[in-house]
Amino acid sequence: MQPVDTVERNDLATLEAGLDALESSSVQKASLGTRFVKAAVPAVLSIAGLLAIWQVLYALKIWPEWKFPGPADVWRSLRDQWEQGLVWSAVRNSVSRGLIGFAMSAIIATPLAILITRVGFARTVLRPILSGLQQLPSVAWVPAAIIWFGLTPSTIYAVVILGATPSITNGLVNGIDQIPPLYLRAAKVLGLRRLDNIRRVVLPAALPNYLTGLEQGWAFAWRSLMAAELIAISPALGNGLGQTLETGRQLGDMSLIVTAILLILTTGILVEKLGFAPIRRRVYRNRGLAVA
Amino acid sequence: MNTAAIEIKNVSKTYRGESAPVLDDITVTLEAGEFVCLLGASGCGKTTLLNLVSGLDVSTGGSIEKNGKVSVIFQESALFPWLTAGRNIELALRASGVEKAKRKERALELLRLVHLEHAYDKRPHELSGGMKQRVAIARALAQDAKILLMDEPFAALDAITRDFLHEEISTVWKERGLTIVFVTHNVREAIRLGQRVLLLSSKPGRIIREWNVDLPQPRNIDDPAVATLAAEITTELRKEISRHATR
Numbered sequence: 001m002q003p004v005d006t007v008e009r010n011d012l013a014t015l016e017a018g019l020d021a022l023e024s025s026s027v028q029k030a031s032l033g034t035r036f037v038k039a040a041v042p043a044v045l046s047i048a049g050l051l052a053i054w055q056v057l058y059a060l061k062i063w064p065e066w067k068f069p070g071p072a073d074v075w076r077s078l079r080d081q082w083e084q085g086l087v088w089s090a091v092r093n094s095v096s097r098g099l100i101g102f103a104m105s106a107i108i109a110t111p112l113a114i115l116i117t118r119v120g121f122a123r124t125v126l127r128p129i130l131s132g133l134q135q136l137p138s139v140a141w142v143p144a145a146i147i148w149f150g151l152t153p154s155t156i157y158a159v160v161i162l163g164a165t166p167s168i169t170n171g172l173v174n175g176i177d178q179i180p181p182l183y184l185r186a187a188k189v190l191g192l193r194r195l196d197n198i199r200r201v202v203l204p205a206a207l208p209n210y211l212t213g214l215e216q217g218w219a220f221a222w223r224s225l226m227a228a229e230l231i232a233i234s235p236a237l238g239n240g241l242g243q244t245l246e247t248g249r250q251l252g253d254m255s256l257i258v259t260a261i262l263l264i265l266t267t268g269i270l271v272e273k274l275g276f277a278p279i280r281r282r283v284y285r286n287r288g289l290a291v292a
Numbered sequence: 293m294n295t296a297a298i299e300i301k302n303v304s305k306t307y308r309g310e311s312a313p314v315l316d317d318i319t320v321t322l323e324a325g326e327f328v329c330l331l332g333a334s335g336c337g338k339t340t341l342l343n344l345v346s347g348l349d350v351s352t353g354g355s356i357e358k359n360g361k362v363s364v365i366f367q368e369s370a371l372f373p374w375l376t377a378g379r380n381i382e383l384a385l386r387a388s389g390v391e392k393a394k395r396k397e398r399a400l401e402l403l404r405l406v407h408l409e410h411a412y413d414k415r416p417h418e419l420s421g422g423m424k425q426r427v428a429i430a431r432a433l434a435q436d437a438k439i440l441l442m443d444e445p446f447a448a449l450d451a452i453t454r455d456f457l458h459e460e461i462s463t464v465w466k467e468r469g470l471t472i473v474f475v476t477h478n479v480r481e482a483i484r485l486g487q488r489v490l491l492l493s494s495k496p497g498r499i500i501r502e503w504n505v506d507l508p509q510p511r512n513i514d515d516p517a518v519a520t521l522a523a524e525i526t527t528e529l530r531k532e533i534s535r536h537a538t539r
Contacts, residue, residue, distance in 0.1 A: 012459050013407045016426075019453065020408075023420035185348055186370035189363055190387045190435065200383060204374040287373040288417025 069255040074262070077255035086239060090260075091267055094225060094241040097153070098271075101160030102221040106214065109165045113172035114198065127173070130166045138163030138220065139227035151234035156225065163224030164217040171213010175206030207283055215276045222268050241267070296359060297324040297439055297471035298345060303354035305340055314340050316496035317354070322473065324359065324438075327465055329486035330475045331525065333533050337497030338475040342441045345473065360438030360471070365445045369424035371416040377403065377427045378412035384434035402430040406460065422453035429464060440465075442474045446481070455513065458484050462510060479522045479529065484513045489525065493532050501528055 030038075051071055058070035065073070081087045115122045141162050145155040179202065187201040203210070229242020237243070241264050248256035284290070298321070305315040314337040322328055330338045343349035345356055346364045371380050381399040390398060403409045406426035416424055425445055432440055442461075446454045462485060465472055476482050482489045483505055491501045503525060507517050 012456065012463070016407045016422075016456055016460070019456065020411075020420065020423055023423070024418065182366060182368060182370045183372060185364075186366070186372070188348060189346060190384050190431075192383075192387045196387070201372065204372070207374065283374075286415055288415065 066252065066254055069258060073255045074258045077253070077259045078262075081244075081256070081259060086244070087263065090239045090241050090244050091263060093238055094229065094264075095267060095271070097156055097229075097240065098160065098218075098222055098225045101157045101225065102164055102218055104157065105161050105164035105217055105221060106168055108161065109168035109213075109217070110172060112165075113169045113176065114202075116169070116173050117176040130169055133162065134166040134170060137227075138224040139231075142228055142231045145228070146232055151232055151236060153237065155232050156228045156237070159228040160221045160224045164221035167220050168213045168217035171216060172206060172210045175209025175213070176202060178209060179205040208280075208287070208289065211276070211280050211283060215272070215280070218271065218276065219268075222264075222271075226264060295324050296321050296357070297326065298322040298359070298473070299355075299357040300341075300345070301355050301357075303341075303344060303351050303356060305337070305344060305349070306352050313352075313496045315344075315351075316498050318497070318499060319354075320490065320499060322471055324471055325469050326488065327462075327472045327474065327486050328488045328490060329482035330473060330490050330492060331479065331482045331529070332477065332492035332497070333494050333529065334477065336492040336494040338477075338492060339443055341492075341497070342443050342473065342475055345439075346441050358439060361436055362439045362441060363432035363435045363437035365425070365428050365432055365440065365442045367444045367447055369416065369421075369428045371424055371427055371431070373416050375415075376412065377408065377414050377416065377419065380416070380427060381431050381434045384431045388435050390434075398434065399430075402433055403427070405433070405464065406430045420453070421449050422457060425449070425457060426460065429461065433464070433468065437470075439471045439473070442472060444475055444477070447476070447478070454481075458513070459510065461485065466509075479525050480513050480518060483507070483518050483521050483525070484511050491525065491528055491532070494536060500532065 055071055058068060062068070069077075078087065081090075112126070116126050117123070138159050141159050142155075145158045149155040149158060183201060183205050187197055192201060225240075226242045226245075229237075229240040230246055233243055233246055241260055244260040244263070245257060248254070248260055300318055300320050303315060303318045304313050306313040318341065330341065332338050340349065342364070344351045345358070346362050348364070371377070372383070375383065378396070378399045381402055382395040385395045385398055386392075400409055400412060403412055406429055408423060408426055408430070411419060411423060411427065416427075419427065428445075446457050449457065458481070461472070464470070474482070474485055486505055489503045489505060490499050491503075492498065493500045503521065505521065507515070507521075511518060
C-alpha cells in the first residue's frame with residue numbers, strides 16, 4: 001500500500017502546487033524613482049503655486065510691508081537666523097522636547113489603555129476623564145503648569161503629556177476594542193499565556209489603530225509644545241520655535257514670525273513623513289490593508 | 293484499541309435571555325481516530341456544540357470529557373495577519389512549549405505536510421483561501437492536537453479547491469490518527485469525509501439521526517453510492533426543516 005499512498009500524495013502535491021501558482025498574484029512594485037517623482041512633483045507644484053500667489057499679493061502692495069513681508073524678506077530672515085545658528089538650535093530644542101514629551105505620553109498611555117480594556121472598573125472611571133481631556137485644549141494647562149513647576153522644562157513636558165496622552169490612550173483602546181473576535185478566539189484555542197497573549201496577539205492586532213492614535217498624539221504634542229513655548233519663556237528654557245515666534249512679536253519683525261511659522265510647519269510635516277508614514281505604510285502593507 | 297476521544301453526556305445550552313435551548317440533551321461518544329460529520333440546517337447549534345467541546349463556550353448542563361488536546365479550525369482561516377505563515381505556526385509551537393531552537397524546523401515540517409513549504413515567508417493576505425486553510429491545518433497540528441474541531445472550514449472555498457482540501461484532510465486524518473469533528477451543511481461533503489454522519493435538529497438542537505458511512509476511502513464526491521446516501525440524508529434534513537414552517 002505504501003507506494004500507492006505516496007503516489008497519491010505526490011499527485012495531490014502537484015495539483016495543489018499548480019492551483020497555488022495560479023492563485024498567487026505577483027504584484028510588481030513601482031521603482032523607487034517612479035514613486036519619488038509621483039510623490040514629489042505634486043508637492044513641488046503646490047509649493048510653487050503658493051509662493052507665486054504670495055509674491056503677487058506682496059507685489060500688489062495691499063498691506064504695508066511690516067504687516068505682509070514678501071517671500072524674499074522671509075528668505076533673508078531665515079538666512080540671518082541660520083547664519084546665527086538660531087534655526088538649528090530652535091528646531092533641535094523644540095523637536096527634542098516634543099519627542100521626549102511624546103515618548104513619555106506613549107509610555108503612560110500604553111499601560112493605561114491596556115488597563116482600561118482589561119478592567120471594567122477602570123474603563124468606567126477613566127474613559128470619560130480621557131474623553132474630557134481630549135476635548136480640552138492643552139494650552140489651558142499652561143498657566144497652572146507654570147505655577148506648579150515654574151519656568152522649567154517640567155512645565156513644558158506636563159503640557160505636552162496632558163495634550164498627547166488622551167489621544168494615544170483612546171487610539172489603543174479603540175484598537176483593542178475593535179480586534180476581530182476571531183483572532184481572540186484563535187488565540188484562546190492556541191492557549192497562549194496571559195502576557196504572551198497581550199504581547200503577541202492583542203497589541204499586534206490593535207497596531208493599526210494604535211499607530212493612528214500615536215500620530216494624532218504627536219500632532220497634539222507638537223501643538224501643545226508650541227503653546228507652552230510661546231507662553232513659558234525664560235533663559236532656563238533656552239531657544240525654541242515657540243520662543244522664536246514670541247521674539248518676532250516683541251521685535252515687531254513679521255518676517256521672523258513667518259519664518260518661525262514655516263519652520264514649525266515644515267518640522268511637523270517632516271516628522272510625519274519621515275517618522276510615522278513609513279511605519280504606517282509598512283504595517284499596512286504587511287497585512288494587505290489599503291495604504292491610506 | 294478504541295478509547296473514547298470525546299464523551300458528550302446530556303449536554304444542553306441555553307443562551308442567556310433566551311427561553312428555548314440551542315442544544316438539548318446531546319449525548320454522543322466519539323472514538324479515538326474517528327471522523328464524524330455534524331450536519332444540520334443553520335441555527336441548529338452545530339457551532340455551539342463545537343464551541344462547548346473546544347471550551348470557547350460553557351454548557352448550561354451535562355458534561356463533556358476530552359481525551360487529548362483540542363484545536364479548532366474556523367470557517368475563515370483565523371491566521372494572524374501580522375505574522376507570516378511560518379510565524380503563525382511557530383506561535384502555536386511556542387504556546388505548546390516547543391523550545392525556540394526547534395520551532396523553525398518543526399514549522400517547515402508542518403508546512404511540508406500541507407505542501408506549502410515555499411510559503412513560510414508569505415503573509416496571510418498573499419495566500420489564496422485554500423492555502424490559508426492549509427496553513428491553519430498546519431497550525432492546528434503544531435499544537436500537537438489529537439482532536440480537531442472544524443467549523444465549516446471549506447464553506448468559503450471554490451469547488452476545485454474544496455475537492456483538493458477534502459483529499460488533504462482525509463490524508464492528514466489517516467496519517468496522524470486524528471479524531472475529527474467536522475461541521476458542515478453540505479450533505480455530500482459530510483459523506484465524502486465522515487465515517488459517521490450525525491444529523492442535528494434545529495431549535496432545540498438534538499441528534500435526530502445517525503448514519504454510518506461504509507463506503508471505501510478514498511471516496512469521490514460524485515460516486516453514485518455517495519449520491520444515494522446523500523439523497524436519503526437530504527430527505528431527512530428537509531423533513532426536519534419543513535417541521536419549522538409555520539402555517
